[in-house]
Amino acid sequence: MVSTRPGRALFFTRHPVLPGFTLSFGLSVLFVSLVILLPLTALLLHASDMSWAEYRSIILDDRVAATYRITLIAAFWASMINAVLGLLFAWVLVRYRFPGRSLMDALMDLPFALPTAVAGITLTTLFAANGWLGRWFDMAGIQIAYAFPGIVIAMSFTSLPFVVRALQPVLEDIGPEYEEAARTLGASNRQAFWHVVLPQLRPALLTGTSLAFIRSLGEFGAIIFIAGNIPFETEVTSLMIYIRIQEYDAPAATAIASVVLLASLLLLFLVQLWQGRFLKRIRGG
């Protein structure tokens, strides 16, 4: 029995309002621990076997450092493309009623459902110099498959649903009356979009785009087929981890993986923090 003064009952000793709290909370904690926290801890433990100097030399190796740059720049462009395309698709899906809308809505999830390797092979065939789309770019002198643009395309393909699915519910929620209100106040359609619609979408757009970015940092399957994997040019970090594993250098692979992991976690927390502040403002509190 935990003795507590009235009004200062500990969270766990308070009588819960909804039934089944103990069981459901216990299961959630178990799941989070087993599936998320435990592997992460193992990874960090593994990496902590080596000395700081070793760790540094592995993660700052020239070839590895080049992959950071390539991955970051490609992920940046991929998420920029997705921010624009995702907004457009979400807008079309929510605001217009047209035949085939539900089919299009279902297809939005395809990049998630499709094995990334399949996506990679398909994109490579399409964008190769003799592919259906690649040949037109080839004529213009632009190489997509086995070059940097290929990485960007593979990344944006696999992460597009993050943006669309983050925006859809918000767009449904804000309805057309906000634009109408802006228009009755003299705003042109463009002004209504920039001053009224976009600011209300900003948190969802930022979350979606950030998730897309984070996902792109770790994308592997789709990229390795299309990238060509030329060291210092088109190698991404996740491939680097794989290469180290292939070389039976597990500690090095773990070290690089921990860098990707830390970067992703850091970004995730930053996004949460920013979004929390914005939502507090518009929801009140």
Place this chain on the structure above:
Amino acid sequence: MSITLDQISKSFGSYQALSSISLDLSGGDLVGLLGPSGSGKTTLLRIIAGLEKADSGRVLFDGQDVTRLPVQQRKVGFVFQQYALFRHMTVAENVGFGLRMLPRGERPARAQRDARIRELLELVQLEHLARRYPSQLSGGQRQRVALARALAVNPSVLLLDEPFGALDAKVRKELRRWLRRLHEQIPVTSVFVTHDQEEAMEVSDQVVVMSQGQVEQIGPPRTVYEEPASRFVFDFLGHINALSGACTGPRWENGQAWLNLPPGLGCPAGNLTLYLRPHEATLAHRPGAEAHLPVEVEEVSVFGATVKVELAPSGWQADALEVELPRDDYLALQVQRRQQLYLLPSRLQSITANGGLGPVIEPGQQ
């Protein structure tokens, strides 16, 4: 600014929302568009604003055809049902939005804009909340911000869609009076949509009663109430008791109940329906010479200046009846539940066989 609607029609797919509506609203009036849901009143308001395009017909402001003018150039203030306040802007930014959207040449300087915002917030008595966000306001406050925002650009017409629909009864009443006073301060032609009869009656200079995409009647509240132009208007404005029965000679009969009809009143098809307003009848311990309507007291509601008595017909067929008595009459009568009384109507509206309004019967006058 006066508003003229000339044969406005609008349909959504196969649904005819408005059929050939023509209306003349004179400048400076506060007009209530009243009708049940689905009567097309909101669609009509949106067509006046330019948010919706009519399939045919013209909209004129002060005689000038604005049918093809986009909403931005019509200079209308529109207050939405759910206010549509911009959630990411403060109250002051919301109110100033219209001024900020003006083209560069016409846009007042920052200081002037701020002064105008302050002036409007004072008008709606919310100057102390200028820096709050809409989510931090109550429903009534949001409504007033929406109104201030609409007034910021000096609209020539103010349109309000169910302005008090989302508020609770008490706030509603306050805001109604406040809107009335505001309209006296700023006499801009205003049109508001409502499905609440009391609201339309209390606030408007002119009431437009609509049903199924058509205008049933236009007029000052009193005229519309006292001289309804159609059965729909009679039915819709205030509670009615419907008494239906058969005619035998100069007498209306239903079971044990009967009424003597004035001479000359036709009784088409042998049946006659009579409408009775709750306040146009009294109760007595014995039947009248012209009316014999036995009733039993079911419920009594003592609230306000009049007392509402719910009655069940005894020995004849009708839905539950409702009568409103002045408090003194009620006390003199010593009404008790389950008591047997007689209904004495003073004024009855007869309904013709085709559903229109027939002559009025005043049993006490004979």
